[in-house]
Amino acid sequence: MSTNNLWSGRFDSAPDADVFAYGKSLPVDKRLVEDDITGSAAWARALEKAGVLSAADAALITKGLEEIRAAVRATPTLIDTADDEDVHAFVERELTARIGDAGKRLHTGRSRNEQVSVDFRLYLRRRIPEIQKSLRLLVAALTHQAESSRQSVMPSYTHLRRAQPVLVAHVWLSHAQVFRRDCERFDVARHEADLMPLGSGAIAGTAYDIDTAFLAKTLGFSRVTANSIDTSGDRDFVASFLFACSMAMVHLSRLAEDVILWTSEEFGFFELHDSVATGSSLMPQKKNPDPLELVRGKSGKVSGMLSGWLMTMKGLPIGYNKDLQEDKAIAFEAEDTVIGCARTSATVVRTLALRPSVTRTAASGLLLATEVADFLVGRGLPFRTAHEVSGKIARDLYESGRDYSTLTLADWKTYSDLFDEKIFAAVTPEAAVAARLTPQSTNPRAVQAALADMQQWLVAKETV
Structure with missing residues (x-):
């Protein structure tokens, strides 16, 4: 009978090899090894504080755990090739192999249900800042x-x-604002993970006098979970993390779509740098925005991860269920996807070359119709009437294939006597942006203030 499992005492035969391999999670949850070691070291200290472990055993366990941490860092294949069921079994087996029976005392009063919860919470709390860093790189x-x-x-x-x-x-700052908001959304997800679950046991709590406030402080949590039953099956924090990832990917996809359009021959506003484009194996002239198309394509997958996880959660009875094991694989993939897409997008955006003459030409013409209406409003005409006049001018120019630059003052006056020579200065792109007055507008002073604010935010975040 196999004795490698943490639960083998109840069974009189070894598990079926195929079934055991099907339920094995170590290839995925090995990412949590640092967090499992950190949580286990804190638990050993809490057991010592409760009088369950001797000081000598607690010290031996702590020393052994740090040896495992150093060994895994130095030789990742140690865990990559291990045959254990999960990361918890790996750490306990390695610990016992190093320090003997003292290692078998570590799991006293503790369940893997709460252990995986604290591991995953610790992981997200240390990894979310890395996601935010990649988003700030894009900002x-x-x-x-x-x-x-x-x-x-x-x-x-x-x-x-x-x-x-x-x-x-x-326009660029509009996208920057979105990703700044995404960073704040990850702060919310990180706050949701900020609950220390140890002391909950498998579901009913632990029979040992564990100082949970001490554990929370030791592990860097600001709060302790309030209900052991809720704690054992709570993965709301995972859903919040996946939602933050999904929203970031939605925004990355929208940015990708804009840049794909703006760099196309039909728009021609910006030029993609050769280093971030690919060609065609058949058509020699092609310069394709493949990296951004991949970003756009991956966004749907991350949104699907969120939807899938919510469907997993909705059918579960309260308490721990093995279905919850699926949370880590999708969360890890979502994390990797957001970081990779954000960094790739940052490189593409930073290397874009603006074609100002093309963008100015595109910003001229009939899209200045609002300025014509506002000009008439400034001379006393009700806006609804001014809108009608401006609309008629736009229709006539469109049908004749002309724009405002072709009109003489006499032409203007055929539509309204309120037009005078100042209309010529009013219908330019520069006059249009200058005419906007609100702080969130495209007015040059407002944009300069917004730019300065964004730069200050980046500096502040780098110093945290």
Whole structure:
């Protein structure tokens, strides 16, 4: 009979090899080895504090755990090739092999149900800052483009139709704002993981006088879970993490779509750098935005991970169920995907070259119709009437294939006597952006303030 499992005492035969391999999670949860060691060391100290472990055994266990940590760091194949059921079994087996029977005392009063919870919470709390770092790298690239574009203008879009002239910087900062919000959303996910579950046992709590406040402080948690039954089956923090990943990927996909469009021959606003594009095996002229298309493609997979996990959770009775083992594989993949996509997008964005003459031409023409209406409003005409006048001018120009630059003052006055020579200065992209007055607008002063705020935020986050 196999004695390698943490639960083998109840059984009189070894587990079926295929079934055991099917349930084995070490190839996935080996990522938690550092956290399992950290949590186990704290648990040993708590057992000593409760009078369950002698000081000598606690010291021996702590020393043995740190030896395992050093061994895995030095030789990753130690865990990569191990045949244990999960990371907890690996650590306990290695510990016992190093220090003997004292290692068998470590699991006193503790269940893998709470052990995996503390491991995963510790993991997310240390890894979320790495995800945020990759997103800030993208924000920095977007901010760089905003600063480099100076006073260049381009069209904004609604319904994928040209809407109004805006500063190029304003567009880049709109994306930067989104990823800044994603960083804040990961703060929320990290806060949700900030609950110390040890002391909950398998489901009913532990029979030993464990100082959970001491454990929370030792492990860096600010709170202790309130209910042992809830704790054993709680994976809300995983769902929150996956939601944050999904939203980040949605935003990465939207940025990718914008850049793919803007760098196409049909738009031509920016030029992709050769180092972030690929070609065609057949068509020599092609310069394809493959990295961004992959970002766009991967976004759906991460959203699917969130949906799938919610479907897993919804059917479970309260308490721990083995279904919960599936959380780590999808969370790890979501983490890797967000980091990889954010870093790739940052490189693509940072190396883009603006074509200011193309963007200015695109920001001219009939999308200045709002400026015509506002001009008439400034001379006393009700906006709804001004809107009708401006719409008629736009329709006539569109049908004749012209724009506002072809109109003489006499032409303007055929539509309204309120037009005067100042209309010529009002219908330019630069006048349009300058006319916006609110702090969140594309007004150059507002955009400069927003740019400075974003730069200050990046600096502040780097110093935390």
